[in-house]
Amino acid sequence: MIYLSKLLDQKVWDAFGHVVGKLDDLLVDNTDQTMPPITAIGIKDGSPQPKLIDAKDIATLWPSITLNVDISKLDLFQPVGHELYLKQRALDQQIVDTEGKRLVRVNDLQIARKNNRFYLTGVDVGGTGLLRRLGLENLAKSVAKLLKKRWKTHVIPWEDVASIEHDDPLRLKVSQDRLVQMEPADIASILDDLDHHTSKALLQGFTDEQLADTLEEASAEVQQAVISALQPERAADVLEEMDPDEAADLLADMDDQVSEQLLKLMEDDDEEDVRILLRYPEDSSGGIMTTEFASVPGNFTVEQALHHLRTNEEAKDDEFMFYVYLLDQNKRLQGVISLRDLVTSPLNQQLSNWFDDDTVIVNPLTPQEEAAYLVAKYNLMAVPVIEPESNVMLGIVTVDDALDTVLPTAWKKKMPRFAGR
């Protein structure tokens, strides 16, 4: 294996043994491929700008860098703009390891030869790469041998990394395509570790839905930074895609004028959902509830209810459907039926069989802790939120939102990245 750090500053020889200069950089193209080809080398020869030579002139890179042409007949390379300069733009930078789902630093780059061409194959992110850069590789290897430890290099294949540069649209696109394959929670935790310029740039290319999913898992700081960087119309679209309770939390932290502007730009029903939530304190049941829940009129039969859930547009949007709530025409809660009971019951059975006055409920001002306690005590997946005077059902507090106080989904929300902030 050839490593970039071993090549840099080595002398470059032409076909007749003349020194052309010293190696300054390697350029690769098509970084979306598994093994991007090296297209040119940069050579320092005393002129102010390094000379770029086409890769077809390279005879060998290791153990010495030799060209297969005469120094007077070098093929100069014209960059088109989206080549990646390995030393300048990849070495020592941070990249995302999409397999390991973390941010790592490039300690070295691995290059391989195939059919007389050279390719970038992997990224060394391990301690051995650091030691190589420090010129301590041989010493460390002997020590490892002495201690009978295996010498392990930590090289990530190029296909499993996403570079996080944000100044080249084409390469940014490659990174985004690789990033979106990760879980939103993993993307969010990486965004927290990134500087805000880069995280903004990366997220710009996400679809509204991808962006919404990621933001739901991100820390308050990242949410604010990203939403305020977007065009207001786009921001409103993203907020519509988010869970209303998460969108409300986000808007509550924003400047009043800005959040009002964004709310007005949202679709009416989404706006309404969020406005209801905004009325309640952040740590009350009303503040953490979701207004999207599955409900059917209480006078239905099992068959009608199943049909309604399959065909109704609103019902299709509900991500959380462990229970179906039975409501009267004034949206007052009459009873609850679990999806299991609904599916296993005879089709002609009346839903009124499940009417119950003692359903566990909370009101919107019930503290989050109490909702969590009820959910835990009665082994519920969700608890309905009822407006006290009118008995109208407003939404549900789901188990994961209720337990957020005990076990925050985004650990980062409670943790300072830097002490003393």
Place this chain on the structure above:
Amino acid sequence: MKKMKLPLWLKNFLLFLSILGPGLITASADNDAPGIATYSMVGSNYGYNFLWLILVITVGEVVILEMAARMGAVTGKGTADLIREKFGVKMTTFAMFCLLIANLGTTVAEFAGIASAGELFGISKYVTVPILALFMGLLILRGNYKIIEKILIALSLAALSYIATVFIIKPDWGVILHDTIRPQIQLSRDQIISMLAVIGTTITPWAIFYLQASVADKGVSMEGYKDTRIDVTFGSAWGNVISACIIIVSAATLFKAGIRVEDAKDAAMALAPLAGGASTVLFAVGLLGASLLSVSVLPLSTTYAVCEAFGFERGLNRSFRDAPIFYGSFIGIIVLSVLIVLIPGMPLFQMMILSQTLNAVLLPVILALVLKLANDRAVMGNYRNSKVTNVLAIAITFLIVFVTAVLLFEPLIELI
């Protein structure tokens, strides 16, 4: 929302307070335990003759911290990140080694501060230091010390008592002005060490790293940068007003009485005009608060910087298994510092001051790198250093290098 009617000056004042943030916190850390020790010592040994240095350093501190803050705002990255990305592994290793030594020295000094404060209350350092180190360590690792932090900030406000004392003792401002403009300095070994200590406790490598990281973390952009600049400038000025007050009070009380500060008990006497017999308690409380506050920030920020530079997994939200180097070096710094302080017979006060001299000697390494970064077009774009900033920053760097050189070569010169 109801709008309250406020007088304009109050509105402006509140607006001003809302701007203050990382800059003020960073600069207030000038008056941590080694800071208080150094300024007390300098005041009691040399009277007002070092006040000019405070003026010079204030300018230097504003210039240098402003650079760090600007880099944080423009790049959104930490100092260690930029050093690694621009200068490669070898230079980063050297810079991080310097940072680690400087910060280890300062952490030792903070624990020496805790030990001194404990001894003023008559409690042995073998009791206070391990217990408080364990307590703070666990608190930081649990990541939730907001309340404790507020208590510590309140405790360290005891340093304000030096300002009050200045008004009580009514020093002769004519003499102060005269000694500031025409100081009497002999470049003796002790004086040079003291000069470096004053520089090193005011402009610290860790303040640069800490401030840049805080600004980057807050997501300050260049549009909002004006406020940050005010924050940094005001914070530095304020921190140095307190520093100057410590020197003035020590000079007007201790120096006049011919007392040379050897330990915390001597230094505490400077507050006697304000607090009388309770001056020891007041001094001890201030020292303890300032030390603990720094302990809560310093080891962790050092660990972050080093891990950032080398790409080691880091963060309090990672498990020990995922981030062994992060937790290992954090605990290592604390344990090593505690052990050094617990060596029997260690002169605590001298140790605090010498650690700051060490800070100053290592500072030029960091300054040179920061200066290079702040002038780099690829890093800073249109927000590179102005000529004035460069001239001032280079001047302060050379001042430190010059004084260090005198310190190192003085024995040789004496031989000739």
